[in-house]
Amino acid sequence: HKILVMNGPNLNLLGTRQPEVYGSETLTMVEERCVAYGKQVGMEVTCMQSNHEGVLLDAIHAAKGVYDAVILNAGAYTHTSIALMDAIYSVELPVVEVHLSNIHARESFRHTSYISKAALGQICGFGSQGYLMALDALRAHLNPATH
Ligand code: DQA
DSSP: OEEEEEEOTTGGGTTTSOHHHHOSOOHHHHHHHHHHHHHHHTOEEEEEEOSOHHHHHHHHHHHBTTBSEEEEEOGGGGGTOHHHHHHHHHHTOOEEEEESSOGGGSOGGGSOOHHHHHSSEEEESSTTHHHHHHHHHHHHHHOGGGO
C-alpha cells in the first residue's frame, strides 16, 4: 500500500520548536523513520510538509487515486480548518490524524479537532512514535483479513 504522510504548519521546525513539547527529533528524522518502518512492513511511504493551508488542500485532492491512505498532522490548522475537514470528506481516503503532543491535555483551544470529524481516528500524545502507530493502524485497516 502507498501512504502519504502529511505535516502542516510549523512542523518543519521540529527539533528546535518547543522540544519539551514536541521532542528533539527533526522532521527529516521523523520522516526517515516513517519510510524505514513502512519498508519493514511492506508499505510505500511518501512524506510532505507545508505551512500553507491551500497547499495541504491540494495535496489531499491529489492523493485520491494515487495513495491508499493519508497520515495527517495538520498542526494548528487542526483546530481551525473546516476546509481541510471538507477535503478529507471529499476524497474518501482513510486518514489517520496524528499529533505529537496530547492535545486534550493542553489549552482548551486545542481540544477541538475538525480533522477528527472526517478521520478514521486520532493518535496523539506519543511523540513521533504516533506516526508509526498510525502506519500500523492503516496496515490493519487496509488488510482486514490478515488482522
Ligand atoms: C500539534 C498540536 C497542535 O495543537 C499544534 O498547533 C501543532 C502541533 C502536535 O503535533 O502536537 O502545531 O499538531
